[in-house]
Amino acid sequence: MSPAELEDVLTRVVHPDDPDRRVLLPDELLDTPLDDLDVDSLSRAEMVAVLGDTYRIDISDEQAAALDTPRAVLEFVSARATPGGP
Template sequence: MKELTLDDLRSLMRLSAGEDESIDLDGDIIDTTFKDLAYDSLAVLEMASRLERDWGVIVPDEVAATLETPRAVLDYVNERAAVN
């Protein structure tokens, strides 16, 4: 499986909860918290669901709640994808 990139994740974020017009997802968001990006826990859970469906990586709800930044999601998904 190919590596999940920040651009891939941005697309998933937009599909999961849209995009707050005051937030520039195309900017340097890798270490910005989802809270600061205006993504609530439901949006993060939706993103986790899409990661499972589209990327084949299971992100349990209790794990998704601990992934606070795009970097954390990328690290989690890419580490598990490398094992599969």
């Protein structure tokens, strides 16, 4: 998973009615808590569901709770994504 792919997922869940209002993740924001990036608990739950479906991975509640920064999400998905997936 690339930062650009995570930007797309976050844009879909944070701004579902306004896709032109993008969530951008420059390198300096990769360690910023998702809460500080306006990713609320509902958006986080939707993000986890989208990631699980898109990358064909199971994400437990405990694992989801640990996905608290963009870098944590990127590393988690990259380590578990099914080869040949997106």
